Amino acid sequence: MNNNYIQPDNWSIIEEGFDAKQVKSSESLMSLGNGAMGQRANFEEHYSGDTFQGSYVAGVYYPDKTRVGWWKNGYPEYFAKVLNAPNWIGINVSINGEQLDLAKCNKIENFRRELNMKEGWLSRSFIATLQNFIEVKVETKRFLSLNIDEIGAIEYNVTPLNNDTQIDFSPYLDNGITNEDSNWDDKFWDVLSVNHENEQAFIVSKTMKTHFYVCTSMQTQVSLNGLVLRQDKTVNDAIDKIAFTYQNQVSKGETITLTKFGGYISDRNHDKNELVSEAKKTLNKVSELGFDALLEKQKQAWAKIWDMADITIEGDVAAQQGIRFNIFHLNQTYLGTDARLNIGPKGFTGEKYGGSTYWDTEAYCIPFYMATKDQSVAKSLLEYRYHHLEKAIENAEKLGFSNGAALYPMVTMNGEECHNEWEITFEEIHRNGAIAFAIYNYHRYTGDYSYIPEKGLEVLIGIARFWHQRANFSEAKKKYVILGVTGPNEYENNVNNNWYTNYIAKWCIDYALSNIEKIEKEYNSDYTRIMHKAKLSKSELSQWKDVADQMYFPFDDEKNVYLQQDGFLDKELITVSDLPKSQRPINQKWSWDRILRSPYIKQADILQGFYLFEDHFSSEELERHFDFYEPYTVHESSLSPCVHSIQAAKLDRMEQAYAFYLRTSRLDLDDYNHEVEEGLHITSMAGTWMSIVEGFGGMRIVNDKLSFEPKIPEQWEAYSFKVNFRNQILKVDVAKNETAFELEGNQDIEILVKGKSISISPNNLVTV
Structure with missing residues (x-):
């Protein structure tokens, strides 16, 4: 394993200990999305080390002029770029006049970052000693709401540990951003207005050429030990940026908290002249709910997704973590709620490949979405x-x-x-x-x-x-x-x-x-x-x-x-x-x-x-071709190991099938191709799901019926998955010696298991 700093865990992606060399990899691995927008797991506070800042709005793109040495007839005029959108997560933190920057602290202890896939949130905690020798404990949590998909929420807590100190929070919106991968260093965004009202701020901008109008917004609130502070702030606004600054004296051991709601309202869904008023409505709605209530709704929304999409694996934490990581990011990228959108191969985790639609959707993703939605x-x-x-x-x-x-x-x-x-x-x-x-x-x-x-x-x-x-x-x-x-x-x-x-x-x-x-x-x-x-x-x-x-x-x-x-x-x-x-x-x-x-x-x-x-x-033909071609295959495409895993399972080569499964499920977690910092391989993640359901589970459609040939890797005690087949939900539990089927539906279903026809009635467990 190359990325062995990720801790084994059934439900979370956990990083313990701060290592500047891993920052960009973790930014990819712990990216957040809700189908409508997404962002890399960048720090909220300023970070002067090596980082890849990235926030993205689904469906908003820019036609970057193709860069070639010579032109040929038929050449596309542009390469469509998913656009790095204005940054709404930023919070500059000053402690006794010194900026909090993990690249410059004297000491960083107890650093821990967790992407909780079960509940859909990202947290970070550490103790930092600054160059002015003030020691602070920082704890953050953020998520992108599935319920109100134009908004995200951040809770940022700072506790001074060795001194009373002045802590200044400067939450900001920044439209002065660029793409990592622009061909000509074009300016992609034109800022139309920057304004604020009470604790809310808004930047309205439009993309050059494609003329998408987007309002980036924020609303902030400061609390001390859980009690909201009503206080004055300083406002700094520029052509493409706006920041509020809150100054507070904080006693040793007390906790000061900045709560920030922010996100994007675009003219893909609203009248371009009403973007600010729509942003106000959304911010008012979520601030009335509050961070905790919105987080509770987030947990419920993810519980509903997992109830249908989860694959459980007993006895193999690496395999379990891998499949959930894949299912989680697929659902963060695309939820099927907007038919104008599709599934980009990097999702909301990076800019490579332009973030556009490839054949991967039809060949790999549709089976996953058919069966789990x-x-x-x-x-x-x-x-x-x-x-x-x-x-x-x-x-x-x-x-x-x-x-x-x-x-x-x-x-x-x-x-x-x-x-x-x-x-x-x-x-x-x-x-x-x-x-x-x-x-x-x-x-x-x-x-x-x-x-x-x-x-x-x-x-x-x-x-x-x-x-x-x-x-x-x-x-x-x-x-x-x-x-x-x-x-x-x-x-x-x-x-x-x-x-x-x-x-x-x-x-x-x-x-x-x-x-x-x-x-x-x-x-x-x-x-x-x-x-x-x-x-x-x-x-x-x-x-x-x-x-x-x-x-x-x-x-x-x-x-x-x-x-x-x-x-x-x-x-x-x-x-x-x-x-x-x-x-x-x-x-x-x-x-x-x-x-x-x-x-x-x-x-x-x-x-x-x-x-x-x-x-x-025939199986004999498959075996002959597998044996001839697999030895020449380097699997340097993310779309390769899953197909080989399915075919190795069909040929009863379970060790090989399992090795290919681990490679596809942990491709990004273990950074097999040494490129995870550029973003994740979202569309191949659907192939990981196929390698369990179609590979080990042997699921096919035969004569209009679901058919299964269940097998189990020897490293596993058991595994289970659900499929929605023609509006009937079938749960499949595979153990070493038997497979159990349970139907959630309202009528009997005929399935084939190893070629034999079996009838299953609703809510009646059938074991084979």
């Missing part, structure tokens, strides 16, 4: 792509495609492509397949077909048209081929006939054709509307079918395996186990040229296809 949340994620269909058609047109062919973006905020690496943006086209697969997966799991005739078929037609045009007939092979692509394995660029891409292209066309046929028979008015809108003819459909039926798949007869792409066997096939540890991770040690010529696989590629289309292949 309800189908409306997953449907919102599908509708998000439907609403971007016109932009996907525009994206394809920019590259020379026509007739309504749709290429969904690799990275997007608003449906427009905004990723600026050519070999990924325009070659990693397999993402189109994940979007189609999510429609299939939603119908398979929920049984709700209505989405397809209403909206989904239009998406499938656009995607099928793209694959039809992207493939070309090879006279040499007498097959259709797809040239110049990057598969899920990004350590191979611009290859021909990537097996996964070709396979999902064929599947997308076949799936679109079968749905057109079904809708023609069963939903005639939808069929007529869609055919008219898409101008789809029978002759075009037969051309699609021709491409699907004659798709080329590279295969090696001698090894009896599909090849990742043409020419894979021309590489020097040295396995990962023969690579010196000093060469890992190769993406930080090797040149890109060397990586591209190597056989090393960043993440599951062919095995990704075997995961999605498991029922198309």
Whole structure:
């Protein structure tokens, strides 16, 4: 373990002892979010050491001009950045005239920071001796409210331990912030007004170019030993900052407390001319409630989430902490309450990847949200792509495609492509397949077909048209081929006939054709509307079918395996186990040229296809391909270990499955890739959930029924999870020798366990 400073605990992420080298890592690990906004776990007080300040408002972004040495036709004009939002958490603390700054104290003792995942709050405590030799005890607690999601709350306590002293609190709002990763050091925010009224302050600003209007606000209150002080304050305001200063004499052993409420009101949800008055209403509401009552509501909201989403593991604290950490951050990032939002790969924990939408949502996140929320949340994620269909058609047109062919973006905020690496943006086209697969997966799991005739078929037609045009007939092979692509394995660029891409292209066309046929028979008015809108003819459909039926798949007869792409066997096939540890991770040690010529696989590629289309292949085929490709896989993508864990479990290789599970669940906690300070891997966290439910639990949909093949790692005594299947909640408890099923619902459900049909009645425990 690399990040072994995190203490083992079932429900919390705990750091004990102050180490400046760990500050940025902990800021990522202990980030807070509530679906509408989020922030890294920065200190409230000033810190002059190495830190990555980050606060973010969901859906607010900036189009940072693409920085490339030369321009190519079709290049996206900008890379959409999740914006570092104005900082509302700041509280400068002065003790007898000296600023409290943990980077400069003489001594720091009993430092402890805890992210309590069960109740959704972050706390910190320490004893500091300043350079003026005053010793103080500091205790803080903060959270972002799930109930009132435009607000967060901070309680900041200071107790002088060795002297009576003057303690000044200066809570502030700061709009003078920048992104860590801006391309041109552009100014992202334009401040429109800075004002205050009583104990409330407001900064209204708008983003340049995208013109999002945001009011950042705060309300403050000072108490001594729990009694509220009514006192004068000094107000300091500047062009982009406002601070209140409260001065107090505090006796040794007494505790002075600053309570601060703050957050963001944006024109995504309110009239841009009413932002300050809306902020006032929200601040008045929460200050009337008070910190403790708001925290109690927070605990109740998280209890409700955990009741459905929790996975319990007995006998393995590292594994238990890992899965809860993943589930917690998924729920902090996206709760399904706003259909305009999606799940960024870093969530609210950093700026890398632009904070936008990737194919990860469809391939990894939808199964988690379908099973732990309800189908409306997953449907919102599908509708998000439907609403971007016109932009996907525009994206394809920019590259020379026509007739309504749709290429969904690799990275997007608003449906427009905004990723600026050519070999990924325009070659990693397999993402189109994940979007189609999510429609299939939603119908398979929920049984709700209505989405397809209403909206989904239009998406499938656009995607099928793209694959039809992207493939070309090879006279040499007498097959259709797809040239110049990057598969899920990004350590191979611009290859021909990537097996996964070709396979999902064929599947997308076949799936679109079968749905057109079904809708023609069963939903005639939808069929007529869609055919008219898409101008789809029978002759075009037969051309699609021709491409699907004659798709080329590279295969090696001698090894009896599909090849990742043409020419894979021309590489020097040295396995990962023969690579010196000093060469890992190769993406930080090797040149890109060397990586591209190597056989090393960043993440599951062919095995990704075997995961999605498991029922198309036998267990023997899976085993053969797993044994051939896994030894060349370096798992330097966060999306790789979970797929391998599921497949190793299916092959009864439980030690391997468990090792992959630990790697995916503790990827960030143990900082496997030495990059956690940049932010967490949010979307791969859904893969961690899949590695337990689909891997160890063996959950699948077979003949319209839930099916389980439960297995248990020998390190565990037992584990349990719940799934919401077609509005019936099934709890699964797996122990060493038996599995128990319990149904919360109103009607019996038929499930399969190791292929045998079992009937379960509501509130009646069935043990197998």
